[in-house]
Amino acid sequence: MTTLGLAVTFENATVSFGDVTALDNISLEPKPGATTAIIGPSGCGKSTLLRLVIGLLTPTSGRVLIDGKDLASTDLTELRRRTGFVLQDGGLFPHLTAASNATLLPRRLGWPIERLKARLDELAELTRLPADALARYPAELSGGQRQRVAVIRALFLDPPLLLLDEPLGALDPLVRHGMQADLRSIFAELNKTVLLVTHDLAEAAYLAEDVVLMKDGDVVQHAPPSELVRKPANDFVRDFVTAQRSHMEAIT
Amino acid sequence: MTRLVAIFLCALAATVAPGQTEVTVGSKTFTESIVLGEVLAAVAENDTDANVSRKLNLGGTQLVYKALVAGEIDAYVEYTGTLLLDTFASDNLANETQLTERLSQDGLVMLAPLGFANNYGLAVRRNTANALSLRTIDDLRSHPDLVFSMNSEFLERGDGWLALREAYQLPPFDVLDATHEIAYRALAGGESDVMVVYTTDAKIGELDLVVLDDNRSHFPRYDAVIVHQQDLNQSAPGVVAAWQSLAGSIDEATMIELNRRVDGDGRDPGEVAAAFTSNLLGTDIIFVSESTAARVLRYTLEHLLLVVVPTAAALLIAIPVGVLAARRPSFAQPVLGFVGIVQTVPSLALLVLLVPILAWAKPVLALDAIGPAPAIITLTLYSLLPIVRNTHAGLSNIAPSTRESAEALGLSTRTRLTRIDLPLALPTIFAGIKTAAVINVGYATLGAFVGAGGYGTPILTWTRTDDPRLLLEGALPAMVMALCVQGLFEFVERAVTPRGLRAK
Numbered sequence: 040m041t042t043l044g045l046a047v048t049f050e051n052a053t054v055s056f057g058d059v060t061a062l063d064n065i066s067l068e069p070k071p072g073a074t075t076a077i078i079g080p081s082g083c084g085k086s087t088l089l090r091l092v093i094g095l096l097t098p099t100s101g102r103v104l105i106d107g108k109d110l111a112s113t114d115l116t117e118l119r120r121r122t123g124f125v126l127q128d129g130g131l132f133p134h135l136t137a138a139s140n141a142t143l144l145p146r147r148l149g150w151p152i153e154r155l156k157a158r159l160d161e162l163a164e165l166t167r168l169p170a171d172a173l174a175r176y177p178a179e180l181s182g183g184q185r186q187r188v189a190v191i192r193a194l195f196l197d198p199p200l201l202l203l204d205e206p207l208g209a210l211d212p213l214v215r216h217g218m219q220a221d222l223r224s225i226f227a228e229l230n231k232t233v234l235l236v237t238h239d240l241a242e243a244a245y246l247a248e249d250v251v252l253m254k255d256g257d258v259v260q261h262a263p264p265s266e267l268v269r270k271p272a273n274d275f276v277r278d279f280v281t282a283q284r285s286h287m288e289a290i291t
Numbered sequence: 292m293t294r295l296v297a298i299f300l301c302a303l304a305a306t307v308a309p310g311q312t313e314v315t316v317g318s319k320t321f322t323e324s325i326v327l328g329e330v331l332a333a334v335a336e337n338d339t340d341a342n343v344s345r346k347l348n349l350g351g352t353q354l355v356y357k358a359l360v361a362g363e364i365d366a367y368v369e370y371t372g373t374l375l376l377d378t379f380a381s382d383n384l385a386n387e388t389q390l391t392e393r394l395s396q397d398g399l400v401m402l403a404p405l406g407f408a409n410n411y412g413l414a415v416r417r418n419t420a421n422a423l424s425l426r427t428i429d430d431l432r433s434h435p436d437l438v439f440s441m442n443s444e445f446l447e448r449g450d451g452w453l454a455l456r457e458a459y460q461l462p463p464f465d466v467l468d469a470t471h472e473i474a475y476r477a478l479a480g481g482e483s484d485v486m487v488v489y490t491t492d493a494k495i496g497e498l499d500l501v502v503l504d505d506n507r508s509h510f511p512r513y514d515a516v517i518v519h520q521q522d523l524n525q526s527a528p529g530v531v532a533a534w535q536s537l538a539g540s541i542d543e544a545t546m547i548e549l550n551r552r553v554d555g556d557g558r559d560p561g562e563v564a565a566a567f568t569s570n571l572l573g574t575d576i577i578f579v580s581e582s583t584a585a586r587v588l589r590y591t592l593e594h595l596l597l598v599v600v601p602t603a604a605a606l607l608i609a610i611p612v613g614v615l616a617a618r619r620p621s622f623a624q625p626v627l628g629f630v631g632i633v634q635t636v637p638s639l640a641l642l643v644l645l646v647p648i649l650a651w652a653k654p655v656l657a658l659d660a661i662g663p664a665p666a667i668i669t670l671t672l673y674s675l676l677p678i679v680r681n682t683h684a685g686l687s688n689i690a691p692s693t694r695e696s697a698e699a700l701g702l703s704t705r706t707r708l709t710r711i712d713l714p715l716a717l718p719t720i721f722a723g724i725k726t727a728a729v730i731n732v733g734y735a736t737l738g739a740f741v742g743a744g745g746y747g748t749p750i751l752t753w754t755r756t757d758d759p760r761l762l763l764e765g766a767l768p769a770m771v772m773a774l775c776v777q778g779l780f781e782f783v784e785r786a787v788t789p790r791g792l793r794a795k
Contacts, residue, residue, distance in 0.1 A: 134792050
């Protein structure tokens with residue numbers, strides 16, 4: 040199961056909430072089939088950017104294109120089914136078991152039981168989720184297990200696009216470390232277009248080919264992580280990198 | 292009211308199949324009115340082949356008169372004084388000729404008086420009358436220390452206490468404001484000396500009271516008359532003829548005795564009326580009384596109808612409305628405001644208001660204006676608020692991340708509603724339905740005011756007769772039903788709450 044990653048293009052995208060401009064005239068083209076980390080301080084607009092991709096938010100002006108097609112004329116339900124989406128707290132449905140959470144959409148699409156089971160087993164192995172966790176409800180799972188279930192749910196239909204909004208943000212460092220390694224191998228294996236929102240430069244550098252550093256609704260620099268360190272676009276980038284330096288050293 | 296299943300063995304009547312003409316008899320909520328309603332019904336059943344139904348114990352003058360005009364009932368017994376001074380007070384009618392004219396404007400006919408008047412009167416204990424030589428109301432003037440008791444209606448009516456004092460130049464007596472039943476107890480117990488009575492009250496004889504002569508003819512006459520729909524002259528001339536023959540056949544002593552058998556002996560009004568009618572017509576009407584168990588079972592079924600149907604109807608309306616309100620905040624405010632306002636309308640007012648409305652809308656809705664329909668509509672409206680509000684709250688309180696991930700997952704709008712939103716909101720929605728159902732058990736007792744039956748019927752009778760057994764037939768089972776409904780809902784609630792939501 041390999042699918043080419045979708046091409047996402049932001050064209051002069053601006054998002055305002057009343058007087059507040061969350062995104063200011065962003066033009067950006069993350070590499071299809073690669074992982075791009077979107078990073079920046081709280082409130083810089085990185086989560087807003089992610090939500091534009093599948094129409095959870097609509098740009099006030101400008102456009103978002105998916106494989107060259109304007110989102111405004113795209114069937115959003117169809118697009119969302121070709122997109123995996125993982126939230127910081129997992130966004131699991133509390134009234135459904137882990138297995139039901141993961142299989143809700145494919146069941147609605149009429150997948151036969153055997154196919155559901157096979158895919159579930161495959162993904163549980165890929166995400167290293169203990170088998171007995173599938174029968175449990177979200178409230179009965181650990182934070183790390185919840186995120187693994189969310190990843191299984193996101194990957195179930197083998198979508199060409201994966202959006203992750205601080206997927207590891209709520210985990211304790213040890214679990215987080217393990218999950219980072221798992222995500223890295225998953226991304227490497229699947230060749231999807233991945234947009235990963237994080238506020239941790241080390242995580243970005245570890246998981247992504249490219250980093251988009253944002254500040255106050257603007258893209259400050261879009262480059263591979265090493266370039267961010269060696270050739271910061273301005274003082275803000277330098278300061279941001281310096282502040283997170285100690286984390287960087289752990290992996291470079 | 293106990294429905295009389297009166298069948299008569301008059302050989303003639305027994306051979307005639309019922310069902311050709313439909314005649315409905317009504318009554319107000321006090322003993323005398325109910326007994327007379329039963330007499331009207333029994334006479335019609337005995338003398339004609341009409342199919343007679345009883346909608347007795349309906350409500351006050353206003354409601355019963357409206358029901359008659361609307362055609363919900365065909366006849367009931369009213370008092371001339373009430374029509375002149377209450378129903379048509381603003382018309383300032385001078386005499387009974389004008390009253391007859393006024394009634395015909397409403398499509399009604401008044402028959403000749405039944406033979407007794409139920410007037411206002413002032414009564415004293417016999418020993419008081421003897422000791423103070425009281426015979427007329429005039430005699431009271433020289434005893435300014437006497438304590439009076441009367442109900443608040445008489446105290447406040449323009450033609451009540453003020454007019455009486457003026458007519459007889461009475462001194463400012465001490466007055467106890469008490470209900471009719473309590474005024475009798477006060478008089479018997481010596482806490483008051485004079486009370487305002489209705490002259491056919493059975494208590495007058497029971498307590499051996501003396502009714503003082505209204506020597507200045509101050510009180511108007513409240514002659515009991517049958518008022519019926521004009522149409523009946525064509526549709527059921529036999530029934531009208533039979534009722535006409537009742538003119539002058541019930542004198543005051545007879546009426547007092549009939550009231551006494553019900554209020555004093557605790558007998559069924561239907562049974563008392565059957566005995567009276569048998570005697571009057573020289574036939575033998577057998578009264579088949581309902582056993583207490585059968586009666587309570589009937590109340591229970593009637594009451595359940597008033598709980599289940601409105602709760603179910605409200606559910607069908609309120610859940611979609613609540614869903615819509617949760618989806619569109621602009622819609623939520625007016626909708627929640629509206630159902631909130633509905634809740635503030637006094638339930639009794641709404642019930643009684645619905646009677647003429649339903650009567651007017653009958654050609655379209657085909658609902659009986661008297662009976663379960665107005666009660667079911669009222670209770671449905673009252674049930675809307677808790678269900679709409681809880682549906683709205685349950686859906687609005689779903690975590691934003693849960694809602695966002697359902698949307699991002701690419702589930703259809705419908706699937707999101709049925710698989711995610713509603714199941715998550717279910718415990719809250721269910722609590723709303725439970726509230727509505729439990730409240731309905733209590734509110735449904737008001738159904739008795741519009742002839743809907745249920746546990747309210749014995750409660751309403753109890754307020755008049757003070758017979759504690761009636762509380763066991765009405766109030767107690769209503770409480771038990773409310774507890775059962777509560778318990779049932781809590782059981783189902785636990786069963787339908789997903790384990791994932793309980794685990795928290």
